Amino acid sequence: MFSKACEYGIKAAVYIAYKSQTGDRVGLGEIAKEIKSPVAFTAKVLQQLTRNRIVDSVRGPTGGFRISKEKAQRIKLFKIVTVIDGDSIYNGCGLGFRYCDENNPCPIHHKFIHIRSSLKLMLETTSLFDLSSDINEGIAFLKK
Amino acid sequence: MFSKACEYGIKAAVYIAYKSQTGDRVGLGEIAKEIKSPVAFTAKVLQQLTRNRIVDSVRGPTGGFRISKEKAQRIKLFKIVTVIDGDSIYNGCGLGFRYCDENNPCPIHHKFIHIRSSLKLMLETTSLFDLSSDINEGIAFLKK
DNA sequence: AAAATTACGGACAATTTTGTCCTTTATTAT
DNA sequence: ATAATAAAGGACAAAATTGTCCGTAATTTT
Numbered sequence: 242m243f244s245k246a247c248e249y250g251i252k253a254a255v256y257i258a259y260k261s262q263t264g265d266r267v268g269l270g271e272i273a274k275e276i277k278s279p280v281a282f283t284a285k286v287l288q289q290l291t292r293n294r295i296v297d298s299v300r301g302p303t304g305g306f307r308i309s310k311e312k313a314q315r316i317k318l319f320k321i322v323t324v325i326d327g328d329s330i331y332n333g334c335g336l337g338f339r340y341c342d343e344n345n346p347c348p349i350h351h352k353f354i355h356i357r358s359s360l361k362l363m364l365e366t367t368s369l370f371d372l373s374s375d376i377n378e379g380i381a382f383l384k385k
Numbered sequence: 386m387f388s389k390a391c392e393y394g395i396k397a398a399v400y401i402a403y404k405s406q407t408g409d410r411v412g413l414g415e416i417a418k419e420i421k422s423p424v425a426f427t428a429k430v431l432q433q434l435t436r437n438r439i440v441d442s443v444r445g446p447t448g449g450f451r452i453s454k455e456k457a458q459r460i461k462l463f464k465i466v467t468v469i470d471g472d473s474i475y476n477g478c479g480l481g482f483r484y485c486d487e488n489n490p491c492p493i494h495h496k497f498i499h500i501r502s503s504l505k506l507m508l509e510t511t512s513l514f515d516l517s518s519d520i521n522e523g524i525a526f527l528k529k
Numbered sequence: 530a531a532a533a534t535t536a537c538g539g540a541c542a543a544t545t546t547t548g549t550c551c552t553t554t555a556t557t558a559t
Numbered sequence: 560a561t562a563a564t565a566a567a568g569g570a571c572a573a574a575a576t577t578g579t580c581c582g583t584a585a586t587t588t589t
Contacts, residue, residue, distance in 0.1 A: 242386070242474060245577060248481045255492050268535070282578050288537065300536045301586025318493070330386060337392045348399050348516040348525040349462070356504050363496050372492040381492040389547060412565065426548050432567065444566045445556025 247325040250286045252276040252383055254321055257296055257306045258313040258373035259383075266305030276383050286325065293324045313373060319364035331361035391469040394430045396420040396527055398465055401440055401450045402457040402517035410449030420527050430469065437468045457517060463508035475505035 243251070253272050260267045269287065273280040287306060290296045295316055296306045308316070322330065334341035335353040342350075375381035387395070397416050404411045413431065417424040431450060435442045439460055440450045452460070466474065478485035479497040486494075519525035 242477070242479060243481075245481065251493070252480055270535090279578055281580075284536075285538090285578090291536085298536060299586075300534085300584070302534045302588065304535050304586065306536090333386070335386060336396055337387075337389065346525050348519055348527065349395070349511070350525065352507050352511055356500060356507060359503065360500050363500060367493070367496055375492055381490050381494065383492065414565090423548055425550075428566075429548090429568090435566085442566060443556075444554070444564080446558065446564045448556065448565050450566090 242330065243322065244326050246282075246286050247322055249276065249278045249283050250290060250321050250325045251318065252278065253283060253287060253306075254290060254296060254308065254316075254369055255372045255376065256383055258308045258369040259376045261307045261309065261313070262373070262377070266299065266303065266307045268305040272306065289324060290321070293320075295321060295324065308369060310370065313370040314368050316369045317365055318367045318369075318372075319361070321369075322364055331357050331364065386474070387466065388470050390426075390430050391466055393420065393422045393427050394434060394465050394469045395462065396422065397427060397431060397450075398434060398440060398452065398460075398513055399516045399520065400527055402452045402513040403520045405451045405453065405457070406517070406521070410443065410447065410451045412449040416450065433468060434465070437464075439465060439468065452513060454514065457514040458512050460513045461509055462511045462513075462516075463505070466508055475501050475508065 253276055256272055256275050257267055260271075269280060269284055272278075272287070273283045276283075287296065287298070291298045291306075295312075296308050297312075298304070298306050334347055335349045335357075336347045338347050341347045372381070376383060397420055400416055400419055401411055404415075413424060413428055416422075416431070417427045420427075431440065431442070434440045435450075439456075440452050441456075442448070442450050478491055479493045479501075480491045482491050485491045516525070520527060
């Protein structure tokens with residue numbers, strides 16, 4: 242479904258949002274450990290998120306990553322997925338055709354359209370804040 | 386969503402089902418040309434479909450691939466996808482966790498469960514016959 | 530000012546996926 | 560029987576994705 246990079250990106254962002262509640266920043270090392278991801282690779286993904294202003298980073302001691310509560314509420318999964326994986330998951334044709342639409346549908350176009358739009362809607366309506374709250378309340382987990 | 390191999394597999398199977406209506410077999414060359422896929426790579430995919438008895442192949446002159454009408458009605462997309470890509474699309478966790486379920490959900494588990502199950506249902510209920518009929522009637526296309 | 534810490538960024542390596550080439554095997558037509 | 564045809568299958572190659580290493584830049588502490 243999503244690339245590994247995107248999976249790490251989502252997990253990292255959720256963890257950062259979760260830890261940012263106390264106000265202080267989280268370091269790369271802690272993030273990678275908590276979401277069980279390769280450190281250097283996670284660093285690359287976080288760079289993407291930083292460049293796209295999804296997370297906010299500061300170098301040096303006491304530095305690290307952070308996402309304000311307001312931002313966590315505003316940023317939706319949609320944004321992260323689009324930045325890392327592009328729009329093909331929710332916009333692309335199920336069979337990979339470049340030009341596939343209502344007027345020129347591939348064989349599975351109509352079967353797929355509902356699934357893709359509900360996926361898109363879910364991504365568009367799920368905020369980092371929603372997800373980090375679930376971690377907070379012990380409803381969801383980032384490990385195991 | 387699906388791998389390239391799986392996309393080619395679905396297209397090839399639909400085309401074979403479509404051409405099998407007249408009774409005669411289709412060769413690899415024609416299939417690859419019609420679905421615009423790399424010939425040798427498509428051959429590998431067709432071998433998988435053949436080994437799993439999704440299509441039926443015969444070597445030598447007048448040989449080629451075929452799918453009987455009965456089989457086209459019986460074979461669902463689900464089978465093809467599972468054989469080529471495995472079950473991770475409809476069974477796997479959205480964030481790639483090995484153990485993610487109702488009792489130990491990842492942050493997006495509940496958001497995803499509906500999408501995954503409707504994808505699975507769609508794959509389970511769409512037969513090759515359905516798809517090839519649409520080609521037949523000019524409702525859907527395999528090219529462009 | 531110097532040292533320590535942490536993200537940034539470039540280059541490189543491993544793995545997986547995608548794609549090619551060529552020989553072998555089965556089948557049919559001559 | 561022999562030649563021709565078409566799929567099967569193994570080995571190899573290219574590209575994309577995933578992952579590592581190491582020096583640089585920014586920031587804070589001493």
